[in-house]
């Protein structure tokens with residue numbers, strides 16, 4: 001569970017959030033400039049809140065006395081542009097977080113391959129990111145985030161870089177993958193189709209303020 005109770009002054013308004021994100025997917029929806037990315041960055045530890053508290057399960061990540069650095073939060077963040085390492089092949093990209101933890105090559109390659117297989121892109125293991133389509137890059141970014149076994153997953157507009165035809169197929173794959181996870185997932189979007197696909201729990205944000213909107217879980221058939 002992620003708990004966020006923060007107030008942070010931004011250029012035109014104050015981001016004022018009191019929310020908890022339980023296991024499973026919560027969609028964070030709102031127009032451009034509403035504060036969605038700033039909230040994700042606050043959870044990830046990339047932006048420090050002006051005041052308040054950020055907590056993951058029993059651990060305080062941010063408050064007046066604490067600031068746990070992003071790397072030590074064990075929270076995976078998939079950026080809008082995916083931010084893959086261009087000089088590494090797909091396998092090395094996906095294994096990167098494990099390498100940083102000192103896990104031996106054979107083991108991290110095996111874990112990375114498992115995720116590539118789950119996401120249907122194992123044939124791309126030795127390709128470089130520049131040789132991939134947008135949908136393939138998106139899946140590599142997700143595989144990289146999940147191979148790390150994060151305690152929470154943050155997705156910022158995960159499908160916005162894809163063309164509409166690819167978007168629907170990748171969205172379905174990602175929904176199936178996320179459905180099997182046992183950690184909180186926060187998915188930021190301003191695309192109503194994402195809300196239909198993932199929107200069992202939706203929080204709307206506008207000018208830094210949340211308004212809850214509860215939807216019935218969509219049919220998975």
Ligand SMILES: Nc1ncnc2c1ncn2[C@@H]1O[C@H](COP(=O)(O)OP(=O)(O)OP(=O)(O)O)[C@@H](O)[C@H]1O
Pocket residue numbers: 009010011012030031032033034035036037038039190
């Ligand atoms: N470090 C900062 N200091 C002051 N203001 C900021 C800072 N970062 C972002 N802002 C402002 O906060 C507001 C919210 O930005 P944010 O990127 O969180 O919105 P968003 O909902 O993610 O938008 P988009 O959908 O366009 O990505 C914007 O007006 C932005 O200019």
